[in-house]
Amino acid sequence: MPRARGRRLLSWLLLQLCSAQDAAGPGELRHGLVFDAGSSGTRVHVYSWKIGGGGSKDSFDLIADDLLKIKPGLSSFKGEPEQAGASLRPLLAYAKEKVPAAAVPSTPVFLMATAGLRLVGEGAKDAILASVCDELGKSGFRFRCEWATLLGGEDEGLYGWVTVNYLLGALYPPAKTPAVGTIDLGGGSVQVVFATSEPVPNPDESQLLTFGARQHSLYVKSHLGYGLDEARRKALDSLVSRRAEDKPEPFRHPCLPRGASLEHGGKSLVGDADWARCLRVMGRLFPQPFAAGQPKLADRFYGFSYMYDRTAAIGLLDGQPRQFGSVAMSYNDIAAAGESLCRLSAEETATRFANTQDAAKSNNYCGDVAYVAALLKALGFEGDTSITMTNKIEKVELVWTLGAMLAKSAELLADTGSGGLGAGSVIGGLVALGLAAAALKLLSQRRSYSKLLPSSRRDFN
Template sequence: MKRPKLPGVFLSAGFLLLYLLLVKRHYDSSPETFRIPSYRRPGPDQSPDHEPAFADGQRFQYGIMFDAGSTGTRVHIFKFQVQTNAAPSLFQETFRAIEPGLSAYADAPDQCAAGILQLLEVAKTSVPPSAWSRTPVVLRATAGLRLLPGGQARLLLQRVMALFVDSPFLSREDSVSIMDGTDEGISAWITVNFLTGDLHRADSPTVGMLDLGGGSTQITFSPQDEKTIQTSPIDYIKSFQMFNNTHTVYTHSYLGLGLMSARLAVLGGVEAPPLGDSRELVTPCLAPGSGVSWEHADVVYTVSGQEAGGAVLEACRLRVQHVLGGKVLKAEPADIDFYAFSFYYDRAADLGLIEERTGGSVKVSDYSDAAERVCGGAGLSGGWSPFLCLDLVYISTLLQELGFPPNKPLKLARTIHQVETSWALGATFHYMESLNTH
């Protein structure tokens, strides 16, 4: 007589149920299954509310920001740890840079593709494939493209946009654009105050920001004196919300007063544009009788020192003051601590005023003192740039025109907590917030 099969059926079903429960528990606890709310509007079968998160309400978000500057293109891949009802924290940053800048391809926009694709590959290896489709990829171009004719800049941006659309990342119509100089300054201010921890607390004093790029320079700070807000030009005062706090800042970007653009103006290349692929210039900011070649914006200049007729320092300072005259507004930054970036950092490192890798602090007078030494003939050997005298005179004069007294200390840093101190982080926060609100 055959044994009944019913116990075996129940036993098999029990093992199957136990297996399914174990599999479900594994997938519920695996980091690969964690989901963050989509940046797209959820469709009929997709709702952020149904996506699991960490037990304590934390989750990860990613953002990819391309910084298309005048001298190079950089990509920042940010990984944020987000917790309900709290400001996000930066969990990790991946950074890569290539040269030349996007504007170098103005006459051949298709040739920019190789570099952009190279940086997109970096992003693909830094973001988990499961998060690609909801990770925004953004490019913001700065002074290099602002200075190009509109048609050339537009073709470059269209080429980049096509590459972004073909990538696996989230792109929208506003993913690629030229960044307004004011937004650049505000974004850099957000970055440094986020990294120093001052942006998270409403009652915490914030720090100011100075950035000296190749094509433009920015100043941004939160005024401590109501008089500054009342007496400044209306377009210099901006208010915005970040992490549930309202911030009011004094900010302005001076296009054409970045170090490379200003150097060309001081040398006379702006007043007498090149007639071909080269140009001869004479300047009081080089030692008399000296000469050097300098390439800027695909033009090779032959620069010679002016014949002896006075001290190099004073003659160069007069020339710089002529270039800056009436173009810069004194900000009177009072007792606010300031961080300074880019060429402020580079020239201080060239002189040994700070450590190349770790940064440090200088006084405004350190730049003018160094200009006096270099322009007087000290330090012109040993591989230093022949334009060091000009650059130092320009930096010290610019700071003076902005209202910084000689004894004002400046903190110089390329990174804070191993994160690049550029505008990219602040711009990424702003863009991601705009996606979440739409």
């Protein structure tokens, strides 16, 4: 039931982004804000779009997705939840720079929190959302408290899948390419979504989407607590707890490069990196079987968020760090490169990865790469199965908010004049009606990044 309620709210969410501004005529610029509140930071997407001209509502033109990101995340206010709302003020100020003043009162604002806020406990979560409600309510934008909520992991994964396959041209008939599966590795959770012809034992992990005359029967699974940030914490907990009481400190950490050290749980750990031992530590984080009830994997997969950031982005295979792009690799490729990576000392690691976006965190790279490898193994990937690691397709960054916007704006087309959502499958049914007629075009994609604030997407999942 909680998942169903969350999905109904999401189905209504971006419908409101459009319907709240129905007074604007066709072809006029419209705006909406979506706050993506992740485990270690919050980003605001300021969407601007036009409904097709000539009185027609059968086209949706995305003009811009202006983006700003800040740290820390809402979950960091667990001990002082009343301060959570104030943390959004820089994002609200940024949004007011992008939305014309006359449009602010009619521009809807929605905040969806992902894995991090699901982990703080019910009481802290409610208090944080209450603070957010108060701050957004006095922002001048159009807002209701029920528009600040938790986004279910399955919904996050589903919309990520829609984003990727829309940009690849795999959703609509005639499809340019078969649909691909997706792995979205965030900080607090990992989402796995792919099309399957097999029955899915758990109905909560099954979703049917229809785009035009093409149906996609999907397996949708969110593994809460198996994001990369959580994995690092669990690995440290495991290392400390497995040491005998009488074993002298400092403890040796097989995922930390030689010459590095850290404190955890009041204990000192020093680097003694070794790929095989590190991989065992990460592998022990997964219960066996981890992927129970999962159908046979799809033939093609795209990995993004941390899947990209800890492989292609750092130049794992070729030594060429990159901000954007796509690199195909297999478990075997990752393991071979990871073994070489873990041989480096802390000094050598810092030198090799000095030009990566996360250079300050390079001491984590050995363990992070080992976790990506262990995750693939736990999900059942064969050693030579190729996975495309990417963060952009057709010059558009891969974020679940885009998939949500595509689906929800299409629901508006299907639901025009009804005054509410239709019955039946909220996502599947409405997308079936709406997206068949929608000529969705990405006319231009402009990004606005602050040079003074963190600009790395992977830290915010």
